[in-house]
Amino acid sequence: MKLSISKISLVVFSAMFVVSCGPTEPIENGTTTGRTTGEVVTKERVVPPDFNSDSAYAFTKYQADLGPRVPGSKAHAAAVKWMSEKLKSYGATVVVQDGVVTTFDQKRWNAKNIIASFNPDVKSRVLLCAHFDSRPFCDNDTLEANKNKSCPGVNDGASGVAVLMEIARNLAAKNTTIGIDIVLFDMEDYGQHDGTKYPPMENSWCLGSQYWAQNPHKPGYFANYGILLDMVGGKGATFYKEGQSIYFAGNIVEKVWNTASTLGYGNYFVSEPYGEFTDDHVYVNRLTNIPTIDIISYDKNNSEFFSHHHKLGDNMDNIDKATLKAVGQTVMEVIYNER
Numbered sequence: 001m002k003l004s005i006s007k008i009s010l011v012v013f014s015a016m017f018v019v020s021c022g023p024t025e026p027i028e029n030g031t032t033t034g035r036t037t038g039e040v041v042t043k044e045r046v047v048p049p050d051f052n053s054d055s056a057y058a059f060t061k062y063q064a065d066l067g068p069r070v071p072g073s074k075a076h077a078a079a080v081k082w083m084s085e086k087l088k089s090y091g092a093t094v095v096v097q098d099g100v101v102t103t104f105d106q107k108r109w110n111a112k113n114i115i116a117s118f119n120p121d122v123k124s125r126v127l128l129c130a131h132f133d134s135r136p137f138c139d140n141d142t143l144e145a146n147k148n149k150s151c152p153g154v155n156d157g158a159s160g161v162a163v164l165m166e167i168a169r170n171l172a173a174k175n176t177t178i179g180i181d182i183v184l185f186d187m188e189d190y191g192q193h194d195g196t197k198y199p200p201m202e203n204s205w206c207l208g209s210q211y212w213a214q215n216p217h218k219p220g221y222f223a224n225y226g227i228l229l230d231m232v233g234g235k236g237a238t239f240y241k242e243g244q245s246i247y248f249a250g251n252i253v254e255k256v257w258n259t260a261s262t263l264g265y266g267n268y269f270v271s272e273p274y275g276e277f278t279d280d281h282v283y284v285n286r287l288t289n290i291p292t293i294d295i296i297s298y299d300k301n302n303s304e305f306f307s308h309h310h311k312l313g314d315n316m317d318n319i320d321k322a323t324l325k326a327v328g329q330t331v332m333e334v335i336y337n338e339r
Contacts, residue, residue: 048336049170051328053321059162060154060233060324064316068134068150069157071109071187079132083114083184086165090172092116092182099211104192104201111208114184115217118171122179126335127226127290128167130160131188131208131280139193140310152315155297155306157189159233159319163328170332178338181223185209185280209280213287224338225252226292228281232327234306235320237297239269239327243276249291256293259333265326274300295327 062082067075080096088094097113114132134153138146164182171180191205192198203210226249231237241253260269281292298305308314 043337043339046336048329048332049174051166051170051325051332053325053328055169056162056166056233056324056328057319057321059165060158060319061316063132063158063161064152064154068136068152069132070134070136070150071111071190073150076133080112080114083132083161083165087114087116087168087182090116090168092118092168092171093120095217097212097215097217099208099215101187101207101211103187103190103207104196104198104204106198109187109190109207111186111211113186113208113212113217114182115212116168116182116184117179118168118181119175119179122177124339125179125181125223126338127181127183127223127284127292128164128229128331128335129183129185129209129226129280129284129292130164130229131157131185131206132161133157133186133189133208135189135310137193138310138312141312143312146312149312151189151310151312153189154314154316155231155234155318156309156314159231159324160229163229163232163324163331166324166328167332167335174336176336176338178224178335180335181221183212185212187211188280191278203283205278206280206283210283210287213283216288222288223290225249226281226284226290227252227256227331227334228279228284228292228294228296229327229331230279230294230296231305231309232295232297233319233324234297235318235323237268237306237320237323238299239295240272240274240298240300241270242294242296242298243273244279244282244285245293246273248281248285249293252291252293256295256330256334260326260330263326263330263333265330268323268326269330274298295331 069076069079095115101111135151186208257269281294284292
């Protein structure tokens with residue numbers, strides 16, 4: 001997952017911000033000023049429900065207790081059943097999308113993407129997504145004996161799903177004026193790693209999102225923008241403005257990071273561009289033209305996503321309720337105030 005990391009100059013990023021900003025700029029107290037006319041339009045802030053970090057933590061633990069959600073496993077099947085039934089219980093229209101994909105080792109799998117729609121008939125929509133599968137091998141582990149074991153996939157997978165499940169629970173209690181589509185991708189983390197005996201496979205990561213983007217659950221599906229969550233539960237996590245997100249959806253990056261700062265989560269959402277990561281949002285952007293950003297943790301000081309990334313140690317010990325809260329409340333503030 002997300003093998004290529006490149007740091008792009010701040011000058012280039014700054015230029016992207018200028019180009020990609022929308023027609024208005026936010027001002028305090030919920031007003032916006034038109035750039036060309038100077039007209040002030042007042043928008044009353046919608047107060048979203050409180051994101052319950054205890055609930056999100058419990059959702060994370062439920063997945064962790066299932067075991068690694070690797071393709072073909074009982075844990076994977078149980079996760080699909082749990083997610084689809086839970087989302088239905090929250091009033092969503094749920095589709096479990098089946099699709100055959102081939103991994104770098106020439107194995108064919110029946111991928112299952114879970115799509116939950118709130119306000120399905122509303123034209124104006126926002127896409128929220130995460131991946132739920134676990135990596136079948138801990139290739140980053142320092143112990144050779146662990147490298148062929150399945151990753152628990154707790155921060156890397158379960159945390160993003162948990163945040164979206166808690167958002168869905170809140171949508172059941174207080175809906176948004178727009179439509180919300182939650183897509184939980186399968187087969188994100190079965191990408192080819194260095195040193196395999198197989199020929200190099202292009203686009204070996206994110207197979208579930210590639211399938212969905214090429215075969216949308218609804219013909220002609222489109223959303224105003226999308227937000228991808230990945231590794232959003234780690235202790236002391238930092239979320240930089242990822243390069244592909246800036247390129248495809250710079251105005252959405254600014255919207256989300258400014259919202260986080262306003263809510264007091266600027267220590268998590270660092271207002272600094274860094275890196276380009278291969279993740280599900282890349283294929284959503286390229287194949288659907290839905291401008292989609294990635295909220296993904298990265299430890300710049302140690303040049304790694306987090307210390308247990310693709311290791312056997314990616315377990316509940318690393319999950320922090322405060323991080324889940326920062327991400328979940330920020331996303332909810334954004335979607336509840338979307339028009």
